[in-house]
Amino acid sequence: MRTMLAAILLTATSVGAFAAAPEGAKLSEIIAKIEQTADVQYIDEVDWNDRGYYEIEYFMKNGA
Template sequence: MRLTLPLAAALMMPLPLMAQDRPPADGTPLSQMLAVLEQEANFGHFEDIDWDDDGYYEVEYYTSDGDEVKVRLDPVTGAAR
């Protein structure tokens, strides 16, 4: 079987560059990252929390004033992107 160059290159791509179906094992616990967001002065409630296969958490929450906030959290550092 003969592979074309683009297909062969895609098969040899390192895992971090490919879609990630789950957070990394060495990542920061999601509960710890959410606890930091909850400490915001006017935090209200979480609306939606999802893992994106591009390699980050998508978090949507509302402030106590009713403003919608959307952030992407790095699964290793917990930093917002």
């Protein structure tokens, strides 16, 4: 029982670490702002960093 309670507690606290901050911008809002830029060709990859921010990789129409 004690081991199960510890496992549940660790799982519950670690899940919160992967959630975005409540005062932060939603991913859909960030993507929309990037897509509104005229020079963006496409968004290639989006990852959630362990430090609490999104890493977004996109390509420009000029190849950059």
